[in-house]
Amino acid sequence: MLRSMFAAISGLKNHQTFLDVIGNNLANVNTVGYKASRVTFQDILSQTMRGASGGEQGTSTGVGGTNAIQIGLGMALAGVDNIFTAGQLEATNNSNDLALQGDGFFVLTDGSRNFYSRDGSFGIDTAGILTNMSSGLRLVGWITQTASGAVDTTALPGMITVPTGGGLASAQSTKAKTTGNLDSATAVAGTYSTTMTVYDSLGNARNITLTFTKSATNQWDVTADEGATSLTLTPAVTLTFTDGTLSPSASLPTVTIPTSGGAAAFDVNLDFDSITQMAKESSILATSNGAAPGSITTYSVSSNGEVRAVYSNGVSQWIGQLAIASFANPTGLVKQGSTLWDSSPNSGVPELGLAGTGQRGQIAPGFLEMSNVDLAQEFTNMIIASRGFQANSRVISTADQMLQDLVNLIR
Known part of the structure; x- marks a missing residue:
């Protein structure tokens, strides 16, 4: 033949x-x-009809060498x-969808083994666990922080649960910060007022008015009121400016908020250090910590994979950190169906880390990576x-x- x-x-x-x-x-x-x-x-075995030979060396009359004769x-x-080049990102207007910009894989688990995927269509299952909607596998991340609040990537990663239906207790305000400018052209005895909201021990919002009265050139006195009730500032506050910059105070003053509706009286520290006095319109923004009671409404994922629960009172709370896997040789991964991959001896072991670190790309919420x-x-x-x-x-x-x-x- x-x-x-x-x-x-x-x-x-x-x-x-x-x-x-x-x-x-x-x-x-x-x-x-x-x-x-x-x-x-690639070609396969070739049949050698004749091997190669070398010519006679050191003579001008000898026979030259011949090449081998082989038939494939x-x-x-x-x-x-x-081919692991990145696909185009498609906006979905769904904040649950995530896309990796660059290398790396989402880590998914069935409870006994891990899989790796670029499919970022996620949501919450009936148990409140972040889940890949295509495969039903749970998303893996860290749920442990160090004492300083950093993610403890040395801890064993696990599934991330969003506390659906959970509530957030109220938090009493303890400090407030003011930023902005007081108009240097304001006449002596001129005033400017701004309102800030603080929260008492029961989570009630208390609206406090801060009034800045120009008492002399480069000097402003500060008073506080809650409606018709004058509040006590300790010590009394006079802001003094030099070339538009506030002279630092030895300590932060406090305003005492009186008891109301069963809530105990409490003090709020006031920070005025970010106020300037320049020749432009007066505008002061005062914000405080603390919060009213709230219930969870949704969750969000940042570009570095930080997962936060978002509450109805506007507070967001850290609940987990996505783990992103990278491989020394991603082309060595083995397909498992459903756009899932598994590691192999030729891919190397998965190295878990934060999005945006090492070879791992950042996360784009509200997008999906297409084919x-x-x-x-x-x-x-x-x-x-x-x-x-x-x-x-x-x-x-x-x-x-x-x-x-x-x-x-x-x-």
Whole structure:
């Protein structure tokens, strides 16, 4: 039997595989987080008809060397590689959707083993756990912080739970900060007032008016009132400016908020250090800590993977940190279906870290990463696969004709 026929058969089989990969890429052209595959080929064993020989050395009359004569016996599949270039980001207007900008993978778990994915379509299941909506696997992250409030990445990561239906107790205000400017052109005895909201021990909002009265050039007296009730500032506050900059005070003054509706009286420290006196319109913003009682309304994820519960009173609370995995050789990952990957000996072990660190990209909330399949390239590859299959078919038909001619010699 002609060697060319067997070589062409290997060509037919492997060009069919080439077309299979192209078809799968095109089928997943709109699959979130899908990574295209690429086929590479290699030749297989060659039959050596004659080995190479060296020429005679050191003589001008000797015979020169000859090359080996080898006939190839076909081709084989060298590999099907995964292309991990980033896909385009598509805005979804859904804050639960996340996309990785750069390298890295979301870490998902079924409770016994971890998987890795670029599909960022997430939500909350009935247990309040962050879950991948495509596969049903739970999102993995850290839920432990150090004493300083930093994420403890040395702790064992686990599933992140959003306390749906949970409430946040009220927090009494203890300090307030003012920022802005007092107009230097204001006449002596001129005033400017601003209102700030503080919260008592029961979570009631108390509106406090701060009045700035210009008592002399570069000097302003500060008083506080709650409605018609004058409040006590300890010590009395006079702001003194030099070239528009406030002269620092030895200590922060406090304003005493009286008892009301069963809430005990309390003190709030006032910080005026960020106020200037320039020749522009007076404008002072006063804000305080503390909060009214609230219930959870949603959650948010920042670009570095910080997960926070958002409450109806405007307070957000840290509840977890997403773990992002990176690999020394991501092309060595093994597909598991549902746009999931698993590690292999050739991918290296997963290295977990924060988004935006090392080789890990930042997170884009409200976006999904689409497939990275290049339609133009795939259609071109389809033509190449078709022509390669056609050429190998022609070799088989030609070899068959040659065999037929050989059989006809004895007729």
